Amino acid sequence: MLGFLKRTFRKQQGEPIVVVSGLPRSGTSMLMKMLDAGGMEIMTDSERTADIDNPKGYFEYERVKDLEKESDKSYVREGRGKVLKVISFLIKDLPDDNDYRVIFMRRNLDEVLASQNKMIQRLGTEDSTAAEEAMKEAYRNDIVRTRLLCKNRPNFELVEINYKNTVEDPVATAHSVNAFVGGHLDETAMREAVDSSLYRNRSKS
């Protein structure tokens, strides 16, 4: 039944928006870079520029940061046929008048938190007061919520991509992602966009 609804929805909503999602520092920018290199149009305002945390750029669209608060979300439609980066916490706030193909980046939570903590130190911004283990638990819940949401909403499809596997075998990820978004991308350019030297916060386990 859900499969039928998903197919019907796709016909009505025009081209899907490819959403690159995940926790911050889970490899979303790397995946955006791969899709950009592969030939997909990116929905970005280039406001957040490259820095030491993301030397190849963020590929973000600033207005997305307000998805939770803003009531007029009609601008998201501009992303049809393009790629839009939306962190997993905000996936719930995407409007239902589009069809979404979500590429969900997964990375070891210790690595994610280590990288996030370094970034917050560099930015000098206020951090959450939650203890490390509580933060991990909150993120685990966020991941499950995202999976449930994509399963339950007929206009969402999801594929999960592992960050470490991508760095180690970009050919496989390029192929999986290309198949998921329609098979028209340049897989060679996609795999060449992966820079393993940027895998800096590695878990010992």
Place this chain on the structure above:
Amino acid sequence: MLGGKTAKVKIDRDLFDRLRKVADVAGYATTEEFVAHVLEKEMLHFEDAGSDDDIRDKLKGLGYIS
């Protein structure tokens, strides 16, 4: 006492014995009532996306939400 339709779930016998003891001490009418209560509470973590202030604070610090 559970209202409405019910379904059976199989769990490890030792775990069930532990649940029964805690349910009794905690004052639940039945072990089933205790299990349903615990599961309902746990489900809220996954179903209630609006309650996660820890994540919201972290994301603000990282510059991913405003």
